[in-house]
Amino acid sequence: MIMQRVAIAGASGYAGGELARLLLMHPELEIGALTAASSAGSPLGAHQPHLPQLAGRIIQETTADVLAGHDVVFLALPHGQSAAVAAQLGESDTVIVDCGADHRLADPAAWAEFYGGAHAGTWPYGLPELPGQRDILRTARRIAVPGCYPTSVTLALFPAFAGGLAEPDVVVVAATGTSGAGKALKPNLLGSEVMGSVSAYGVGGVHRHTPEMEQNLSAVAGVPVTVAFTPMLAPMSRGILATCTAPATPGLTAAALREAYENALKDEPFVTLLPEGVWPATSMTYGANTAALQVTLDERAGRVVAVIAIDNLTKGTAGGAIQSVNLALGLPEELGLPTNGVAP
Ligand SMILES: NC(=O)C1=CN([C@@H]2O[C@H](COP(=O)(O)OP(=O)(O)OC[C@H]3O[C@@H](n4cnc5c(N)ncnc54)[C@H](OP(=O)(O)O)[C@@H]3O)[C@@H](O)[C@H]2O)C=CC1
Numbered sequence: 104m105i106m107q108r109v110a111i112a113g114a115s116g117y118a119g120g121e122l123a124r125l126l127l128m129h130p131e132l133e134i135g136a137l138t139a140a141s142s143a144g145s146p147l148g149a150h151q152p153h154l155p156q157l158a159g160r161i162i163q164e165t166t167a168d169v170l171a172g173h174d175v176v177f178l179a180l181p182h183g184q185s186a187a188v189a190a191q192l193g194e195s196d197t198v199i200v201d202c203g204a205d206h207r208l209a210d211p212a213a214w215a216e217f218y219g220g221a222h223a224g225t226w227p228y229g230l231p232e233l234p235g236q237r238d239i240l241r242t243a244r245r246i247a248v249p250g251c252y253p254t255s256v257t258l259a260l261f262p263a264f265a266g267g268l269a270e271p272d273v274v275v276v277a278a279t280g281t282s283g284a285g286k287a288l289k290p291n292l293l294g295s296e297v298m299g300s301v302s303a304y305g306v307g308g309v310h311r312h313t314p315e316m317e318q319n320l321s322a323v324a325g326v327p328v329t330v331a332f333t334p335m336l337a338p339m340s341r342g343i344l345a346t347c348t349a350p351a352t353p354g355l356t357a358a359a360l361r362e363a364y365e366n367a368l369k370d371e372p373f374v375t376l377l378p379e380g381v382w383p384a385t386s387m388t389y390g391a392n393t394a395a396l397q398v399t400l401d402e403r404a405g406r407v408v409a410v411i412a413i414d415n416l417t418k419g420t421a422g423g424a425i426q427s428v429n430l431a432l433g434l435p436e437e438l439g440l441p442t443n444g445v446a447p
Pocket residue numbers: 112113114115116117118119138139140141142143165178179180181182184202203204249250251282283284285286287415416419420
């Protein structure tokens with residue numbers, strides 16, 4: 104069997120480390136160059152000690168020359184850097200996968216409002232579960248990996264909007280772990296600030312993932328969907344738990360809602376609709392490329408309520424990225440990806 108060679112730019116970071124962990128388990132992808140910035144020249148084992156199989160590999164500079172000659176290049180770099188590196192790589196048949204935000208948004212005005220600076224362009228969106236998206240990804244040579252919160256919220260609500268079961272007025276409250284912010288030291292992420300406390304941040308419609316959620320759900324609904332999004336920081340390293348609600352369309356019953364979700368998700372390998380009465384917890388999805396989902400109708404408030412858990416680094420970044428790459432390379436979508444979590 105001829106293995107396809109894969110480079111990871113940003114290998115010393117959280118997303119790069121999770122890509123490497125998963126790629127070590129992939130039967131048809133082999134890890135080639137590992138690159139970064141300030142850590143170039145040092146062994147990967149100094150930055151990702153949980154990956155002994157790669158401990159002796161030396162991290163290289165992130166240059167077009169080092170990344171050339173691979174079948175797939177994952178860019179797990181800060182916003183702005185991935186567009187710059189992708190531009191240096193130029194036109195090629197290599198599958199280039201941006202784990203950052205640079206190529207996710209279709210609307211340059213939304214980019215300018217939430218990120219600022221020049222919009223790099225729009226690449227095929229790496230969420231195979233979105234209706235119609237699998238076929239697009241099968242021929243894609245550029246892939247924009249969704250943000251971690253948009254992955255969770257889109258998976259939680261797309262069955263409701265695809266079935267015309269909810270009004271386009273979404274409210275999301277979601278808690279995330281600290282790894283979502285990356286490895287660099289940030290004052291609000293010091294252990295003494297995070298331990299034993301849950302706090303809201305990015306309140307009031309300013310979080311940069313808001314337009315991405317609206318983009319995804321509007322495409323499914325066929326009308327503009329607004330999302331009122333409140334993120335929260337929870338004292339855990341990994342995980343997102345998102346509670347997503349929207350007004351139910353008149354006449355919707357709990358049974359019809361459940362049936363619509365069952366039908367929409369029955370063939371999805373990485374979205375589990377939990378048995379009725381079982382509610383998602385981040386611990387169910389730790390290290391798995393699986394989203395754990397539950398839905399109900401709040402009949403008193405007249406709202407669809409969907410609760411979803413993902414691992415932000417697995418389904419929310421690296422696992423979702425490899426799932427899309429499997430499609431782009433003509434491999435089985437599930438190949439090499441863990442579906443089971445770790446419990447307790
Ligand atoms: N963490 C998460 O849950 C998620 C992250 N992402 C995205 O993945 C990307 C990486 O995030 P994350 O891993 O958390 O971030 P980290 O801060 O943990 O890692 C950043 C990585 O990028 C490297 N790097 C920084 N600047 C440059 C540069 N100029 N040239 C080359 N390499 C550079 C760093 O290298 P060095 O250490 O040598 O400086 C490091 O390897 C981001 O775009 C983020 O949006 C997406 C979804 C979720």
